[in-house]
Amino acid sequence: MLTPNPPSNMYPKNTNCRNIVPTRRSRPLLATLLTLALTGNFLFGQTTPSDDPENPDEVIELSPFVISGDTEGYVATSSMAGTRVNTHLDEIPASISVVTKDMMRDLGVQNSGELLNYTVSTEVSGSSGNFSGVSTAPGSLQHDSVNRSFLPGSRVRGLANADNTRDFFLTDVPWDGFNTERVEINRGPNAMLFGTGSPAGIINQTTSKAHLGSNTTEVLMEVSNFGSTRAQLDNNTVLIDDKLAVRTAVKYSDDRFQQEEAYVRDKRAFMAGIYRPFELTTVRANFEIGRQNSVKPEWRPPFDNGIMSWFEVGMPAVNPLTNEVTLLGTPTARVSAVNEDGTYRGSWTASGAEPLPILTGNMGGGWGSDNPTIVFDHPDAVGTNMYGLDGVYALTNRAPGYWGGSMVGMVLSRQYQQVQHNGLVGGSAYNERQISDPDIFDFYNHMLDGSNKTEGAKWHISTITVEQLLPNRQGGIEFAYNNQYLRTSFNNPFNWATYGISIDPNVVLLDGSPNPNFGRPVIASDSWSTETENTRENSRLTGFYTLETKVGPDWLQRLLGTHTVTASYNNSSAYTVTRGGRALVAGPEWIYENPQAMDHSNGAPYTIANNAPRGIQTVVYLGQSADNPVDMNVQPISVNVQLPGTDSLPVY
Numbered sequence: 001m002l003t004p005n006p007p008s009n010m011y012p013k014n015t016n017c018r019n020i021v022p023t024r025r026s027r028p029l030l031a032t033l034l035t036l037a038l039t040g041n042f043l044f045g046q047t048t049p050s051d052d053p054e055n056p057d058e059v060i061e062l063s064p065f066v067i068s069g070d071t072e073g074y075v076a077t078s079s080m081a082g083t084r085v086n087t088h089l090d091e092i093p094a095s096i097s098v099v100t101k102d103m104m105r106d107l108g109v110q111n112s113g114e115l116l117n118y119t120v121s122t123e124v125s126g127s128s129g130n131f132s133g134v135s136t137a138p139g140s141l142q143h144d145s146v147n148r149s150f151l152p153g154s155r156v157r158g159l160a161n162a163d164n165t166r167d168f169f170l171t172d173v174p175w176d177g178f179n180t181e182r183v184e185i186n187r188g189p190n191a192m193l194f195g196t197g198s199p200a201g202i203i204n205q206t207t208s209k210a211h212l213g214s215n216t217t218e219v220l221m222e223v224s225n226f227g228s229t230r231a232q233l234d235n236n237t238v239l240i241d242d243k244l245a246v247r248t249a250v251k252y253s254d255d256r257f258q259q260e261e262a263y264v265r266d267k268r269a270f271m272a273g274i275y276r277p278f279e280l281t282t283v284r285a286n287f288e289i290g291r292q293n294s295v296k297p298e299w300r301p302p303f304d305n306g307i308m309s310w311f312e313v314g315m316p317a318v319n320p321l322t323n324e325v326t327l328l329g330t331p332t333a334r335v336s337a338v339n340e341d342g343t344y345r346g347s348w349t350a351s352g353a354e355p356l357p358i359l360t361g362n363m364g365g366g367w368g369s370d371n372p373t374i375v376f377d378h379p380d381a382v383g384t385n386m387y388g389l390d391g392v393y394a395l396t397n398r399a400p401g402y403w404g405g406s407m408v409g410m411v412l413s414r415q416y417q418q419v420q421h422n423g424l425v426g427g428s429a430y431n432e433r434q435i436s437d438p439d440i441f442d443f444y445n446h447m448l449d450g451s452n453k454t455e456g457a458k459w460h461i462s463t464i465t466v467e468q469l470l471p472n473r474q475g476g477i478e479f480a481y482n483n484q485y486l487r488t489s490f491n492n493p494f495n496w497a498t499y500g501i502s503i504d505p506n507v508v509l510l511d512g513s514p515n516p517n518f519g520r521p522v523i524a525s526d527s528w529s530t531e532t533e534n535t536r537e538n539s540r541l542t543g544f545y546t547l548e549t550k551v552g553p554d555w556l557q558r559l560l561g562t563h564t565v566t567a568s569y570n571n572s573s574a575y576t577v578t579r580g581g582r583a584l585v586a587g588p589e590w591i592y593e594n595p596q597a598m599d600h601s602n603g604a605p606y607t608i609a610n611n612a613p614r615g616i617q618t619v620v621y622l623g624q625s626a627d628n629p630v631d632m633n634v635q636p637i638s639v640n641v642q643l644p645g646t647d648s649l650p651v652y
Helices: 101-107 391-397 413-420 554-560
Strands: 095-100 122-124 135-137 140-142 154-156 163-166 180-187 201-207 216-223 229-240 244-256 263-278 281-295 316-319 324-327 373-376 385-387 454-469 475-492 500-503 521-525 528-548 562-581 617-621
Touching (some): 095 101
Parallel strands (some): 163 201
Antiparallel strands (some): 244 263
């Protein structure tokens, strides 16, 4: 029951200063690495060719176009990240960090989101990252674009996002440790590698290669905090000695987080092959296919979309049909649009007075307007009520005044604060206020929208290279072709600005009956869904020749030295298609089968180009009415917000 007493515990507590980042794991509680070492069919996953007693001085020649990570351990001695051919690191005039597979395994990292926390001058966004990476907008920070991104953002040397490459081909697919031999971080300009790139540098994945040395099999299983699991298999099989080998790898991971609703499920399969028809001719190919489904964790508290400001201005009770406002409590903030007796004093058009600074025309952007609205009475209830207004009735029967006969909602907290601090220096720059008291909502362990926000990705990548060396191995040429396809999707019944808790201030419904949900915490919004398809096609031709001075005395040969000339040609194309719109939409008959439905903006019938009223608004009540925010017992949404199919909507 609501009383006029102001709440005593409405402000965030200063004692709850824990880290909000819901990490997937602090470090594995139980990490089991099972490596099957088998001779013949059972060998260690990473081996070197055994010594041949008949040829003790035999030298294994490695391709200048390939870096092998099979025997590196922690220390890498060469890289292709500076010259496009295999070069000793101490001869490359660039800032390059190389992280080998063994080092990544001992650090317990499997992707960029985890690795870049440990490397020099690098930062990464996301729930495991060390910087936010959010974009800014007037009065707010855009968290959702970062949270739903398939490829985590990065920052190198504090400058910008690094380019992500796969065997030095630009890619939109994040790498995973199951098919990675090493990761190279080249800080700074890198046009020699593949053309114009980010000034911050590149982060390159060297994929696993099939090798002709031996048969190997490796199995890895891991169990981590919060129930995360990971399993992967890596097998190399030599089919024809010194001629043909195939390497396959598969991986499944189910990452869980402190927030109970969050997960990231990732499935990948990879195959690589090598064929050497002649001693100096090598053909390599690999193919990867994968899919990821996720409800990524929220690393921010929910916005205060009215749950705090409603108490601050005195718990206003609004009649949406008459525009009357009554304050049930004592205001603790400036309320310039309310008389001393608590009644509403006017609107923008009536007297020029400022409306009550926390109230807006529509709850959820459309309840009581032309849009149908689906209402969930409880966070664990199936939607049982749908409300809507057809065009003609909305146009001719709305009450006059500021709210126009719609269910009244609460403004965003930044709008409220900007009005409250109008005229002060910086008053127009206030951002969204967030609920930092977990006693109001336990954002450490739950997400406000439950598992309704979903992300998805599906991709396939193929690469083929043909290499030909000169008889003396002083020169060679390589042709490489790479093709990538990635489709990502994002679906949310609530848009970015409404990840917050509001209040229903309406004392009556639009039919005049008492509102049973008055004073209850609520989330109200329209929906949003996007799908993006990225296609990349790359071809590259690389050649080199090594010049050795073999004329004159030894001192002259040493003085002139050995020089390698490298030339590279790269051709890349990228094609992106993005589709977006409302995730929940009514059928076209909502506006087209009513011959009287009119567009309020110009009085003309609705057309396919102007059918915004088909977008369905969602209203979910999250708790009970109370005298203070803590006692409202705000709970996360525990059901999927879905449409009921065909239903009847009352018209007020």
